[in-house]
Amino acid sequence: MRERTFNVVIVGVGGQGILLTSDILAEVAFEEGYDVKKSEIHGMAQRGGSVISEVRFGEKVYSPLIKKGEADILLALEKLEALRFSIYLKKEGIAIVNNLEIPPLGVNLGKEKYPRDIFSRIEHKISRVIRVEAITMAKKAGSPKTMNVVMLGVLSPFLPFSISSWEKVIKKRVPSYSTEFNIRAFKLGRTYQEQEKKLEKLS
Amino acid sequence: MQEKSAILTGNEAIARGAYEAGVTLASAYPGTPSTEVLETIAGFKDNEIWCEWAPNEKVALEVAAGASLTGVRAMVAMKHVGLNVAADPLMTLSYVGVEGGLVVVVADDPGMHSSQNEQDTRNYARFAKIPLLEPSDSQEAKDFAIFAFELSERFRTPVILRSTTRISHCKSPVKILKRKTLSRKAHFVKNPERYVPVPRYGRVMRQKVEERTAKLREYASKCPYNLVIKRGDDLGIVTSGVSFQYAMEEFPDASILKLGLSYPFPDSLIREFASHYRKIIVIEELDDFLEEHIRSLGIDAKGREYFPGIGELSPDKVAQGYRKIKGETVQEENQDEKESFSLPARPPVFCPGCPHRGLFYALSRIDCIVTGDIGCYSLGVFPPYDRMDTILCMGGGITLAQGMDRAGFRDKPLIGVVGDSTFFHSGITGLLEISYNKGISTIIIVDNRVTAMTGHQDHPGTGKTLMGDDTYTALPEDFARACGIKNVKVIDPLDLKRTLEVIREEIKKDSPSVIISRRPCALIEKKRKSALFIDPDACTDCGRCLRVGCPAIYKKDDKILIDSILCNGCGFCAQVCPQGAIKPVQKN
Numbered sequence: 001m002r003e004r005t006f007n008v009v010i011v012g013v014g015g016q017g018i019l020l021t022s023d024i025l026a027e028v029a030f031e032e033g034y035d036v037k038k039s040e041i042h043g044m045a046q047r048g049g050s051v052i053s054e055v056r057f058g059e060k061v062y063s064p065l066i067k068k069g070e071a072d073i074l075l076a077l078e079k080l081e082a083l084r085f086s087i088y089l090k091k092e093g094i095a096i097v098n099n100l101e102i103p104p105l106g107v108n109l110g111k112e113k114y115p116r117d118i119f120s121r122i123e124h125k126i127s128r129v130i131r132v133e134a135i136t137m138a139k140k141a142g143s144p145k146t147m148n149v150v151m152l153g154v155l156s157p158f159l160p161f162s163i164s165s166w167e168k169v170i171k172k173r174v175p176s177y178s179t180e181f182n183i184r185a186f187k188l189g190r191t192y193q194e195q196e197k198k199l200e201k202l203s
Numbered sequence: 204m205q206e207k208s209a210i211l212t213g214n215e216a217i218a219r220g221a222y223e224a225g226v227t228l229a230s231a232y233p234g235t236p237s238t239e240v241l242e243t244i245a246g247f248k249d250n251e252i253w254c255e256w257a258p259n260e261k262v263a264l265e266v267a268a269g270a271s272l273t274g275v276r277a278m279v280a281m282k283h284v285g286l287n288v289a290a291d292p293l294m295t296l297s298y299v300g301v302e303g304g305l306v307v308v309v310a311d312d313p314g315m316h317s318s319q320n321e322q323d324t325r326n327y328a329r330f331a332k333i334p335l336l337e338p339s340d341s342q343e344a345k346d347f348a349i350f351a352f353e354l355s356e357r358f359r360t361p362v363i364l365r366s367t368t369r370i371s372h373c374k375s376p377v378k379i380l381k382r383k384t385l386s387r388k389a390h391f392v393k394n395p396e397r398y399v400p401v402p403r404y405g406r407v408m409r410q411k412v413e414e415r416t417a418k419l420r421e422y423a424s425k426c427p428y429n430l431v432i433k434r435g436d437d438l439g440i441v442t443s444g445v446s447f448q449y450a451m452e453e454f455p456d457a458s459i460l461k462l463g464l465s466y467p468f469p470d471s472l473i474r475e476f477a478s479h480y481r482k483i484i485v486i487e488e489l490d491d492f493l494e495e496h497i498r499s500l501g502i503d504a505k506g507r508e509y510f511p512g513i514g515e516l517s518p519d520k521v522a523q524g525y526r527k528i529k530g531e532t533v534q535e536e537n538q539d540e541k542e543s544f545s546l547p548a549r550p551p552v553f554c555p556g557c558p559h560r561g562l563f564y565a566l567s568r569i570d571c572i573v574t575g576d577i578g579c580y581s582l583g584v585f586p587p588y589d590r591m592d593t594i595l596c597m598g599g600g601i602t603l604a605q606g607m608d609r610a611g612f613r614d615k616p617l618i619g620v621v622g623d624s625t626f627f628h629s630g631i632t633g634l635l636e637i638s639y640n641k642g643i644s645t646i647i648i649v650d651n652r653v654t655a656m657t658g659h660q661d662h663p664g665t666g667k668t669l670m671g672d673d674t675y676t677a678l679p680e681d682f683a684r685a686c687g688i689k690n691v692k693v694i695d696p697l698d699l700k701r702t703l704e705v706i707r708e709e710i711k712k713d714s715p716s717v718i719i720s721r722r723p724c725a726l727i728e729k730k731r732k733s734a735l736f737i738d739p740d741a742c743t744d745c746g747r748c749l750r751v752g753c754p755a756i757y758k759k760d761d762k763i764l765i766d767s768i769l770c771n772g773c774g775f776c777a778q779v780c781p782q783g784a785i786k787p788v789q790k791n
Contacts, residue, residue, distance in 0.1 A: 014551060026374055030210045037340070038210070038374040041316045042235050042658065047551035047579065048754050062451040064340075064373040067518045068540075084546050103757050104549040108749050109587060110758075112547040121542075144768060 005058035007066045008155070011085040012077030012148075013102050014048045021075070021148040022053035024173050025155075029057035031165045039064040050081055074126075075155050077134070077148060078102050079118045086122050095126050096154050098134040098147065130154065130193070137188045143178060146185035153189015163190070207379040213370035216341040216377050217280075217308055218243030220348025225385035227275035227303070228253045230263040232628060233657035234282030235317040236371040237310035241280055242660070245669050249382070256654075256661055256669045259597075259628040260285035264292045264307065268361075271305040272398065273389035276352050280308040283322050284596070288629070290327070293361065297331045298400050298408040300359040303387065304352030310366040313488045313515035317656075319577065319594060321514070323489035324365050328466040332412050334419055335363040335466040336428070337444040341375040343428075347463060350428065354464075358415055358422075367488065369445040369515065416467055424472035428463025431476055438528070439480030441473065441493055441504065446486045449521040457484070468496050477502045484509065484528065488516045553582055555755040556725030556771030558651055561696035562620075563588040564751055564775070565703050571616040571710065572607065576600030576630075578622035579656045579724075580649050587752045591620070598629030604644040605637050616710035617644040624654035624662040626679050631686065637715045638687035645709045645716045646688075648679045649696070651724040659727055683717035690716035697722055699778045725771055732772030733788055736765055741784035748776045748785060 010022045019040050026038035034057040041051070054066045068087050074095045076082030082097040089095060097119070106112035115121070123129050132154050138147040149170060156166055167183060174182045211219065218240050221229060229252065231241040245254040253270075257263035260281040267277035281289060286309050293307065309327070312318040328335035336351055338344040344366065351362040396404050423429060438457035442450045443465045450459055460476045462469070477483050477497070485494040485506030497504040509524035510516060526533050553560045563583040566573060567590050575581060575591035576599060584591035593603050604619035621630045626648050637644065654660040661667045666676035683691045690712055694705050702720070709716035734755075737748070744763060748756050753776060755769035765776075767788065777785040 013549065015554075023374075026210055030376060036210055036375060039369060040372055041368065042238075042372055047554060047582070048549075049551035050549040061375075062448040063518045064369055064375070064445070064448065065517050067522060080546065080549070084543050084549075087540060087543050102754075103759075104547050105552055105586075105752060105754070106547050108757050109752075110746070110749075111586075114547065 003059060005056050005061050006159070007071045008055045008073045008075060009066060009071040009085060009088045010053045010055065010075045010077075011081040012051055013081060014051050016051070016077045017145075017148045018051045018053050018077065020173060021077070021152060022055050024149075024152060024169050025055050026057075027169045027173070028161050028165050029055070031169060032161050034058060035061045037061045037064040050084060052085055073155065073158060075151055077151060080104070080114065083115065083118045083121055086125060089126050091125070092127055094128045094130065094158060095122050096130045096132060096151065097122070098151060099131050100135060132189075132192060134189075137192070138185055141185035141188055142181035146178070146181050149174070149182045149185040150189040153186040154192045156186070156190050157193065208376050209379055210374045211341045211345075211377045212239060212372055212374050213338065213341050213344040213366055214239035214310075214372070215243045216344035217348045217364065217366065218247075219377065219379065220345040221278045221306070222247050222249070222252070223345070223380050223382055224304070224349040224352045225276055225383040226252060226278050226352070227387070227389075228267060228270040228277040229279070230255050230257045230266045230277075231280040232257055232260045232263055232285060233654050233660040234285050234310075235657050236312055236368045237280045237282045237285070237308060237366070238657045238660065239371070240278075240308055241669060244278070254669050258663055260289040261292060264289040264296070267305055268292060268296050268299075268301075270389070271301040271303045273302065273391050275303040275387050275389055276305075276385065277303060278306045278308060278348075280310075282318065283309060283311040283324050284318060284320065285309070286324060286327055288597070293327070293331050293333075295400060296361050297333050298405060298412055299398055301355055301361055304355035305361045306348065306351040306355060306364050307361055308348075308364045308366065310368070310371045311489070312368050314368065316368055319596070321489060323492060324363065325466060325492045326490060328363050328365075332416050333360050333363060334358070334464060335365055336463055337365050337465050338370055338463070339444055339447040339461070340370070341373070341377045343463065344370060345377050347428065358419055360415060360419075365444070367445055367515070420467040420470060423464050423467050423469035426464045426469065429469050429472055430461055430463075432459040432461060434458050436479070437481050438484060439476055439482070440484045440486055441476070441497060442486040443493065444488065446488055446516055446521070449516060449518050450486050453518060453521045453525050462493070465493065468493075470500060473497055473502070474500060477504070482528075486510055486516070486521060486524070550585060551582060552752060552754055553579070554725050554771075555753055555769050556728070556773040558696045558720065558722035558725070559583065559649060560751060560753065561699060561702060561722075561775050562647065562649060562720045563590050564779070565696070565699060565706060566590040566618065568703060569616070569706060569710070571618050572612075574600050574603035574607070574617065574619045576621040576625050578625055578649075580620060580622060583620070587750045597625050598633050600625070601630050601633030601646050602636060604646065605633065605640070605642045608642045608644045609640065618706070618710065619644055619646040621646065621648055622655075623648060623650040623652065623664050623679060624660075626682075627663045627677065631682055634683060634686040634688060634717070642715050643713050645706070645718065647706075647718045647720050648683075650679055650719050650721040652721075653724050653727055655724045655726070659724065680717070680719050683719075688715055688717045690714060691719070692716070693719040693721055695722055696720040697773055697775050699775065725773065732774070734765065734767040734770035734772055735774065735777060735785050736767070736788050737763055738784045738786055741782045743782055743784075745781065747779050747781065751776050751779055
């Protein structure tokens with residue numbers, strides 16, 4: 001994987017902790033000895049608005065931005081934002097989507113409709129879509145605020161990083177009182193797909 | 204020994220560079236995307252460094268200039284529009300020059316992610332006749348910051364270190380070194396011929412500026428940060444800043460002249476480089492700064508033909524330019540892009556509990572013209588409030604109202620809205636104008652006790668310095684009275700009834716009024732009340748609460764609900780509910 005540059009796009013709604021999420025990912029890649037570039041936008045672009053952060057790692061990374069159609073993974077903390085930014089994904093890419101709806105203001109004011117067919121529209125474009133009940137899992141981990149670390153956990157098996165690097169960086173970056181919740185959230189996320197498969201077999 | 208390194212944003216790296224270069228004083232007014240430079244320097248907690256938020260960028264640069272004249276190193280940081288405010292001292296500082304190195308960090312915002320315009324700071328370097336450096340990533344941001352101090356002292360000139368959003372807010376690895384010990388003590392030797400540009404001395408200084416520029420131009424061609432990367436023999440690319448990164452990726456077969464010190468233009472280096480390639484392409488963001496100059500050297504360089512000058516560049520846009528150069532047809536936006544545009548937009552909104560919501564909701568009940576200003580409250584332009592009719596620049600919220608007033612506009616009441624930090628930045632002179640020149644408009648100072656939009660920085664009204672010390676707390680109402688405004692009132696914007704009452708009263712008066720709309724930003728207020736809920740038995744689904752535009756209130760399956768995680772318990776929505784259906788959650 002080291003020869004080529006790997007691209008991850010992280011999206012969601014301002015206030016969901018997108019920047020911390022992408023910070024953790026970038027630092028883990030750095031910890032593992034990769035060249036890393038991470039991009040984000042501050043200020044007016046947040047405040048409950050659409051947020052996108054881009055992380056690239058590899059032997060040598062030039063551009064801090066990812067071209068449309070070149071992201072290997074889209075990690076979305078909200079469904080509508082997943083669809084909005086799915087344009088960044090490669091056809092053979094993976095969309096990891098939190099099954100959470102946050103209606104934008106226009107929807108609340110009755111001027112626009114929140115799309116009902118988000119997952120089928122993403123699945124139509126992308127071969128692999130992973131739907132995550134991140135809030136349920138975050139609550140299970142001890143705090144709904146660990147939702148983004150749950151998502152990193154689900155992302156983690158697709159990346160060539162050791163669990164110890166992940167845990168080291170998470171411990172460094174989250175507030176000390178919530179370390180335990182966050183480590184639990186990461187582990188729950190990491191084993192999410194195995195658990196899902198087991199459930200499928202049972203049913 | 205293992206080298207220490209870290210991944211830093213460009214802003215953190217610039218700060219690290221200033222620290223390692225032995226900076227003694229750093230001053231700034233916060234502005235996206237430049238804000239973190241000063242915050243990071245303050246974080247080094249080195250008691251050799253004086254680090255401060257100035258009331259505005261002009262003051263910041265003047266303070267830094269004063270420090271530089273005592274022989275120590277000084278840095279000042281601002282966003283692109285901040286340099287307009289600081290342009291006055293910059294232009295003459297170019298003549299006076301520096302003693303200790305003086306670096307002016309200016310962060311441009313191509314694409315206007317968080318700005319009211321996109322201006323290209325490189326023009327200021329040519330305008331002020333001072334050198335300009337453009338880093339391409341965080342390591343260069345640090346290296347160039349250190350180099351900028353050296354260049355500044357060597358040529359006795361202020362130096363602009365120009366960043367852009369994608370340098371300032373991108374992270375990449377940086378090698379960390381120790382702080383250089385300069386052991387300089389502030390001193391000042393009288394020398395009016397050097398420091399006092401009265402015409403007699405100024406004319407001599409003017410001459411010296413030209414001589415300095417000529418020397419710098421010669422140096423630029425030898426500068427190690429202006430370098431050639433040889434890759435192919437056909438295409439030669441001239442580029443700088445973040446555009447260099449896109450060029451490296453999207454033009455793998457082209458040779459590149461990367462300009463780190465892009466002004467004064469390294470003419471002989473450009474000529475030498477151009478002579479080797481069949482075609483010379485310029486890749487630059489915003490203005491045709493390099494392209495125009497290179498063409499003026501008689502070189503048939505092309506750039507704008509292939510790469511847009513509006514908005515920020517991206518690897519997509521540069522790749523498109525590559526295809527155009529190769530003569531391929533470039534397809535317009537595809538189906539997927541059209542889909543993205545057709546989705547419900549998610550613009551930024553006032554946070555739950557935001558005091559601005561209360562004020563703008565009240566303003567939306569009043570038929571008036573609102574001349575607005577720069578800050579979170581600029582969002583008052585959007586529905587459901589629609590109460591911002593003009594924005595021009597910091598402080599303009601006050602003076603545009605006065606201009607309309609003095610022009611004789613009387614169709615609707617005139618209300619100027621300005622933030623607390625913005626008021627201290629450049630609103631005071633506007634208030635003086637109104638009282639001195641007998642205006643009658645109503646000015647509302649939205650005082651949320653912090654510089655909110657840039658991420659909660661202190662200002663003269665917060666009682667705290669950047670270094671965390673207690674200090675004098677300036678109050679806008681004291682300034683209003685001192686400026687000669689007789690009608691001064693303070694309200695809590697989340698008290699809807701009183702807010703409406705006071706605004707309606709003040710706009711009727713035929714003398715000017717200042718209303719201080721005071722409540723701390725919801726994100727800094729530590730006390731948080733418990734969330735509210737909507738009693739389904741009392742709610743008639745009238746939707747009035749939805750129209751206060753709070754992200755915590757939403758509609759699902761035709762029921763209006765309050766998100767208990769997002770709700771901050773401010774209670775504003777309860778004041779608009781005609782049924783009294785919005786209540787505090789009962790704790791069991």
